[in-house]
Amino acid sequence: MQRSAPRTRLTRILACAAVPVMLVAAGCSSDSDDSGKTQGQGKDKTASSASATPSPSQSTKTVDPARFAKLPEVCKSISAKTTASLVPKAKTKNGTPAVSSDLTSRGGCSWNGLDDKGVKGSQYRWLDVSFYRYESDAALGSGQDRAHENLAKELAKVQETPGAKKLRTVTATGIGDEAKTVTYQLRKTDEDFAYTSILVRTGNVLVLLSYNGAGYAGADTPSEKTITNGAATAVKEAVAAVAAANK
Known part of the structure; x- marks a missing residue:
């Protein structure tokens, strides 16, 4: 392994989740x-x-009203203290917002950076969070039901990550109305990355959070526990931000 890896290899890729499939219901009357x-x-x-x-x-046909009408300001949904702890040398401390054509329905933000520890090697970290809000619709269902359906779809996407090894999915408790935690390993840029993705439904809002890291220049890969605990801390703040934005 070389002393350090070119930083150009640490490119940021923030994938936008697919727009939920719209179902059309037809009715007739006489x-x-x-x-x-x-x-x-x-x-x-x-x-x-x-x-x-x-x-x-x-x-x-009637459906339950959507629980939440707003989304929080995404890059502020996780505290600066937490992002500084999880991504010590973030390129942009305030986060990089994802492009969105409708911030009332979807938004995202990410932080990434390389913490160079000299002869002890370097540690790379990436944290990103995305929010998706669903309205209630007589033809499509309640916002809560639509969020539940799309949680299952997003979970399937994570579980199908190409090249993922030792992938494990568990139900996360004490976060929102329902949540899943997925952990796995991935080989990138000639290094082993540890990944944790946590998918949470709170009312009619999905919160999708991913946190990963790797050791460079001889540094150890962060443990699954370290990455998972960090992801859990961040996602709890993001879920709380949804409720706070709707008070």
Whole structure:
């Protein structure tokens, strides 16, 4: 292994989650005859009466209202103290916001940097967080249900990470309404990276957080426990920020 790796190899890649698939529901209704039957002559009278029998009116579908109407300012959803601890030498201390065409529905922010410890090697860290908010819609379902469905889709994407080794998924407790933690290892830039992704649903909002790191120039790869504990601390702050933004 060389003394240090070129920093150009530590490129930042923030993947935007896919826009949820929109489901279209179609309904039909029929008008009923006030009289309940029509007048006919001879043999047609019975048939006419049957065809005029009113059909039940279709009830209007209702869904629960979305719990949260706003998203927090993403780059401030995790405290500066926490980001400084998790990414000691972040290139941008205040975070780099992700491009979004609608900040009321989606947003993201990331921090990354290399902490050079001289002869003891270097430590690289990357932290990113994304928020997705879903409205309630009679055709698509409640915001909470839509967030639940998309949590499953995002979890499947993480679990299918190309090249992931020792991947493990567990249910995370005490965070939001439901949460999953995924840990795995990935070989990149000739180094072993430790990854933890935590996916949380809080009401009608998804919070997706990823934290990873690697040792360079002879430094050890951070332990799974170190990365997972750091990710848990950050995601709890991000979930709390959603509630705070809607007070």
